[in-house]
Amino acid sequence: MRRALQAITSNLAASTGQLYRRRLPSVPRTDTLPERLLIHRYFFFSAERSPPITISTINPKVLSCDSAVHGEIVTRAKRLQQILLTKPSDLPFSEVIFCNVDDPQSLGQQPITFFREVLALCDHPELLDKGEVHGLFSLDSITRAKSIMKSIPGRTVGGYSDSKGIRSLRAAIAEGIGIRDGFSGNMEDIFLTDGASSGVHMMMRLMITSDRDGILCPIPHDPLYSASIALQGGALVPYYLNESTGWSLDVNELRLRLEAAFAAGIHVRALVVSNPGNPTGQVLADQNQREIIEFCRDEHLLLLADEVYQENIYTNKKYFTSFRKIARSMGYGEDDFNLVSFHSVSKGYYGECGMRGGYMEVTGLDSRVKQQLYKMASVNLCSNVTGQILMSLVMNPPRVGDGSYAHFTEERDNILSSLDQGSKMCVDAFKKMKGVTCNEVEGGLYLFPSIKLPNAALTAARSNGMEADTFYCRKLLDTTGIVTLPGSGFGQVPGTWHFRMTILPSQQKMAEILSRIADFHMKFMNEYRN
């Protein structure tokens, strides 16, 4: 860059002439007709020195990216919430219930006391020197905060950290990974990030140069991945999870999709696997994970393992095993397998979404590539230090013998058991609804039931200019105030219809929600009976 910059500064005209070849702009693709038409104004403005920044002159990759958070259902839900504040009598419900996101604390879940005690003490470490603090904080939260503060250069959470994160916190996370997997972790592989999503964006930016670079993504999938690939201008290469066998992942399907992409001129760089699955709730079996690892090795694919729900398991038949552990147990060492695993403080039993803590563990990639990742991280300086501390606590919670252990396990187990009950209540309720099928929720925070919509509903949706599942979710929202997201935002087998809903609401609330949905569903199916 230094060199490039000097080349430019020493002789602007010559260097720009060389660096920036003149060529006709290609018409950017956009999704909607009005924007497509607007694009042509670009040519008009290109006669001026600087085309003003308008919807038709901004980056078309931004236009083409879709955000489920911003979809029409959520926008409408927010509008209804405003109406409830001003004219509640206009609506047939008294509350908008956001079942569309896995945001535990916004739905009433209480934070884990030990974690918050440590964070408060690190934010205001003057407290650590005061006697009165012992009446307000648990002894081990004080000890933990002291040891963390001692290990941070400058002994403050107010300084920039190393761009990968604070050394001692990365060491603590590596230790936690070692305890989890039985294979010791390496702190140099850990990049602390603002939530898992910023790690995902960093990896997409690293791999994707053009629309010839493809990423194998499950259908259905977390829209974060399609949005990130679209922003980077790459190709989403879809593979289907098999709904009829509990959203299982078939390696033959991966192979088929890879071949098709290759035939279409796309180089597939990576495979995204979500385990436990979002929005599908399945947990992968070890044998399946081994097949996926062999497939990635054979095909030179980087495995992007979204393991943010690793603590959310609701079945006795399966358990979470990290891809890292499976690879190690297959005999692959640190450098033998290209794997990036994402984790975050937002899910699990802790559910600290607002803290934006996360990490990615990068193993197997060439050290020069890791250096480039480090450089990219340094362009953002560092992730927020409070989130970094919380991530280290999540990977090293109180252990047997610690003063907070009993209270901590009680809080954790209550949350996990409530989620367990929520998942089963949902599945039971949906299975009873006519035309609805629903797989078990083995893990994660969502379920993704399938609805067999009558033809009359499809026709009505079409005449309203909507996807059929959007039509269903919209009607559900307008009738009950319950917010869910249509399956079309996540991908689904054409002709099938789904919606995504979180299992987070408390048992009592959930009973009410499910009864309202059942009631709505019956009326809907009657109204649009074939």
Place this chain on the structure above:
Amino acid sequence: MRRALQAITSNLAASTGQLYRRRLPSVPRTDTLPERLLIHRYFFFSAERSPPITISTINPKVLSCDSAVHGEIVTRAKRLQQILLTKPSDLPFSEVIFCNVDDPQSLGQQPITFFREVLALCDHPELLDKGEVHGLFSLDSITRAKSIMKSIPGRTVGGYSDSKGIRSLRAAIAEGIGIRDGFSGNMEDIFLTDGASSGVHMMMRLMITSDRDGILCPIPHDPLYSASIALQGGALVPYYLNESTGWSLDVNELRLRLEAAFAAGIHVRALVVSNPGNPTGQVLADQNQREIIEFCRDEHLLLLADEVYQENIYTNKKYFTSFRKIARSMGYGEDDFNLVSFHSVSKGYYGECGMRGGYMEVTGLDSRVKQQLYKMASVNLCSNVTGQILMSLVMNPPRVGDGSYAHFTEERDNILSSLDQGSKMCVDAFKKMKGVTCNEVEGGLYLFPSIKLPNAALTAARSNGMEADTFYCRKLLDTTGIVTLPGSGFGQVPGTWHFRMTILPSQQKMAEILSRIADFHMKFMNEYRN
């Protein structure tokens, strides 16, 4: 996206054939010869289905981006720090002093008590209900924390916020802007971000589609901008600040550079102005700001105003005025002028770099463009809530009559007066050094002295394969342990040499640093005398 996804999922082969036109890959530009050679391996691998992820197959935009944080001086400084831990007798100094970054708390500055009290209480709001808390926290920090917690949906910092940030905090920031400028702010213009840098990246992503999209950037400039433009694949269009007139910004220079860029086929989209300047320390005069605004309006340029040092002013002759205030006072309303102003919790007197709080205020852009920004923000879900709260506190610190006011102003004024003294000590010391010239530091946290290096030093640098200023900074580091950054990383008039140094160290420390630099400089100039 939904539509695009369904197109893909319904018929992969057909859609990929259509969406991803086959074409020969162009050879990506890289800066270093070894990488340039490696690139050609891409063609070899392109015969395989998936080229493995190596330094030669990753995104060349990532390769071409340079990060000052990661430069060779900093890397070496970290190595020397390790040597001090193991074999201190090997080095002629006992401490590595990082004068390269504006990271106040890492250099010993204490955080502002009121801010940290409020953050601790928000992190652990259980404290708010306990009597003992009154002995440990100021009364108004308790009141403030209560009012903030009441205004957050779900009353927790652990939930995702609106992607633009929590409504009540945006309102508080808009209010603070109104008080600062005398023209009321609008909360809908505020996007809360993880530090200022993530806002800058978002804007570059919005505007830059290809290397035909240019951004006018000052020379010298904060390397964040060159890195962000490089990552996005755009063209940095340089304009020079005039060192001989105190790093002043001449609008004729802007016009000249804009014309040259246009002649080279580049459409300039935006103008970056840093006020107070990084690394140059100048503060713009109101009249100059008015000219800049008229220039941007005439040329359809978005003005990106980096105003993160707005509280750091050390001259009685000038004061900080926001571009927003100037535009309003010229009669331009909310919609009449395209301006994005960046601010952050990392600088000022508070210096909370690790908290990663910031905002950008977006005025004038078309509402559909703002919607696209909102969508981009939502792909990252939200910025960290602790940073959001801190940003609202910075814009609404204790006021006259508040219990914390006296203590707060004492802390603030001590810090600002120490910075004031530091800036003057530095300038005085550098002016005394032979062959060094240095402008006043009117604001900000850096100075950027110019060194007239003797020919023998230039020759020695060349034979060591270094830029001359890198050679100087490297020698300074190896001799004294003091870390500065060479001017070549920021851009400078070819043939001139500079380094960047922060004014942050305390008076006592600064005296020691400056005496060591003076000593080194004299020996260096003697050694390489012409």
